[in-house]
Amino acid sequence: MSGLGARFATVIPPGPRPSGIDGLGWTPAWSLRSAVWAHGTPSQASGGVGAGESSRWALARHDRDRPSRSARPVPPRTDQPRVRSRRNATQVREHPLNAAGAGAPTTLPVSAPPSAGVIIVRPAGRTAVSRVESTAIDSLLYLRACRYAWWLAILTFTWSYPRRGSQRAGSGFTGYGIVGMPRAECNMVSVCQQSVERATRALGAVLLASAVGAGVAAWLSAGDGLVLAPDQWGTIAQRLEAVAWLVLVAFAMAVSMSGLAHLRGRHESIVVDARIWAAAILILWYAAFNLLLPTKFGDENANQNAINGIVNGDWSFTQVLAVIPGYHWAVAQASKAWGPSLLYTRTLTCLLSVAMLWVYYALAQRYKPEQSDHAVIALALLPIIFPYSAAAYTDVPSVALVLAGLLALSRRHFVWSALMVLLSCYLRQSNLVWLGLFPAIAAWQLWQEMRAGPIEDRLSARDFLVHIIVARLYPFFVAAAFFLASFFLVSHSLIWGHVPANRPRPNLGNLFAITFYALLLWAPIWLPRAGADLSWLGRWAVRHVAPALVAVVGALGVGAALFFGYDNFHPWNQSFGFLTNIPLVFMQEFVWARVLGIVAVWWAVLAFGRIWWEQSHRVELLLVLGFFIIFMLPHALVDPRYYMVPLALINLFWVYPAERTRALLFWWAALSVFIGGAMILGHWRYLTISW
Template identity: 30%
Template sequence: MFKSSQLPTVSWVLLAGILLVATWLGTQMMPPAQTFHDESFHMPQIRAYHMERYSHLEKSLTMIPGYHLAVATVSKTLFGQGIKDTRLASTLLSLPALLFFFLCARRLGHTSPLLSTTTYYLNPIFFPFFFVIYTDVPSLTLVLAGLYFTLSQRFTLAGLVMLLSLGVRQTNVMWLALFWLFALYNLLGNPLHIRWLKPENWRQLGGALLRTWAFPIGIVAFLVFVYQNGGVAIGDATAHKMDRIFVTQVFFLLLAVGLLFIPLHLMNARAGFDLLRFQPQCAVILSLLLVLYLLTFWAEHGYNLFDFFLRNRVVMWTRANEVHKVLAFVPMAIALLSLMVTPLREKRFYWLYVVAIASLLPHSLVDQRYFMEAITMFLLFMVPQHTRLHWYTLALFIPVTLIICIGIGDIRFFI
């Protein structure tokens, strides 16, 4: 197993400097005295907890207010109750994501865990959320902690952390289920194999279920909550219905991967071309996906109509006409081929793709925040052809992220 200390000293110092400078710039990004879009929905709940009104629940909140309670406690204890203080508290709950990503990368044998972590941190669709009053990265911190404890075979702690994560975002139940599957793979091999239906194997199966008891507790808690609440979202339920399947979000994920990971696709170009050349069924699959995409691309959610958001500008450009749709499919196809030829570190990790798709299908709102966990785990699970891939990706991310942060700071757009 390689450790970050094995990096050349110059590289280690460079990466540490990038992390520190990026963090300082991130804390200066936002207007200090005004809330920003979804912050306006979260701040009233946090203020209520500042005033110790613990029974108050904002009707606009879609999630259980565990994040809001944690941020209110940290900000009131360490900083203050202003907007900037609250952002600092949220950032303090977000930055441990870097620690757990690093620990996961080291556990999985990344050649340079610090380089992998820096690349993850400066991803343009991740970085701004470390410094705003949004639930996404604090939620991701708990998910990464749950993953690390699962990889470390500390299954009870992993299950309890993932149960706690449901108090920040209920949809984390998908990642709880994935980590439970990872744990069972670790204990049983393939837990879905038919041999576990045979009575002579039930003792081993029962032992594995007993060791991972905390995971199903979380799933049961989620089901009880959905039953009692009458749905997944607490407030603003009409804008977050999950009564249909929307494949648009899956295609948007492919588009994001196609644009974000250009260095990976360039390295995979020959392998992807060979895949099309020697396995013609791949071309058939791409053709069928193109037809499905053209027939089902749906981006008419009310929240996708505000062009202040960069994601909405991409969506609105794509849906403008059929030519734009076809052009947007090009990076999607490239991303899919690249993913098909990118090996993952263990066979059980391929379940990430299944769970990622399942987690996206219920969402009518097209938003990159819904697949932050999927991209994070892909960065951890993939096997790069060479360490320089991370350097190339970092060289792409740094200027793009800087431009985005400047635009956000000038209140010209948000992502």
């Protein structure tokens, strides 16, 4: 089997690409009989399969019109290069360097023109394979059996785990800190828990059916076919394997929610750490994302090209980026030992995502200890963070550093906190705003501690400003000044890159987008209160007529400003290929859509304003919202990836109603699976770029 990898290299044939799950022509690991392999050379600087890498194997789709297995002749084994013509091939071309001797490259460059249209089966001078190549091929051939065996182990746990414990709700239930909850609410939790059990069993059944179906279809595609052609069975196997992976991720989400209720009880001997469940969700998504979508997705192309260029000493690729290439430089330094690759970059992102969960759990223990388990699961399921936790993007590593800075801040390590946020600024320069938020949060908390202490220890406002804010919080101001100076010295301006679309400019579309996402994400929280909010608004307007008239006039004025000031000017927000762009384009073209957007803003102010007033961390939430607005001012592009840090902080400081936490997890899990499924299945290829 190891000789298979040594004899095959590929050049993409001319003509239209064969249709695949996502239009990118990927081949899953089970279809090794119908796959060919390309061994990248160090001379491939950027772009294409195996760009800038050595000793990397990449999959390429086999021709759909191959004859049946029984009709394919077995080529003789010789020492000469053998070629197999592909569809639309017009000529057979010898490798131009085959005659150069043993030290010459042995494969066609990936950048060869598409007119080559051939597969070099065994290049001249290649008589043996390396140990690394043999191990890689054998491991991939073995992957299918291991994966199906692992699925069966998961399914065994599925049927045995949720059989017992349906009557645990009540005084013995300590998950989410609701001991002493009224019996009606405990009954609601019990009903919700039974729903989780049913959903877990259903997902297990779907997982079993899709996994077995994928295996059977793959076996039929390797033969002469039954009822359907082998290629049709191969397509079915691809789809079923993708569905199986997505269901596996959803199954892990359901088990995590079920585990929090079942295994955190007072009388339960097994204690399950919520961080383990959250990490399992992200790792499963990482595996599914890499196996089913091994090609570069969205901005991964620009990010990986920049990393490859830095490794090769070429910084020109960084000029197309919108952010300072600190992340790219760090990944390039870490990957110099064995060469950069998309898989390695994604792996680093996944590891940082998992580490972020432990940091977030420690923060949740500080700010809402009763819901710390829920908080860490919610962060893993947050639909804006979940899809990018395994992608080669700068966003999730940036969030991890900002949260690490907040953890240091909560422990009064102000120098370390400023250092963490400073490092995050070198990943995304817009994080400079959080160097203003963190000292504001620290100043408020120190003020509260001083006011709660003895009267003789209290300071005046002037003394507090001098002896507390200036004397203790100066590292944040020093870090901000250092970053601005270093950034200006490197870029000779306050803007990075030369792409005109990345120039800073305020965009009212971000206000509408933030409103839409807030209403969508927290729908399980505000929807049950909608009737009560409307009733309260009516009673308040009757009791306070004059303030109500002022509020109406102010709301109409703000609505008029939004109506006439809205302009969807950014070119990347004008295509229906991005899900985020759909409401933006509709508001640009139709009056009724813009009016609905303004009504949504009004309702968000009412609904979230009342929820905010009931929170114990009102000041922290208000500070996050204020700096969030400042953070979004220079962003001309409407992209929800920019909202990761603020939404993670809001989720941290927001104490949810105990009876709604499970519904919120359900909702976020459904949104995350939908986005991940659309990304992998390719129904909307660019869905998660703009969500």
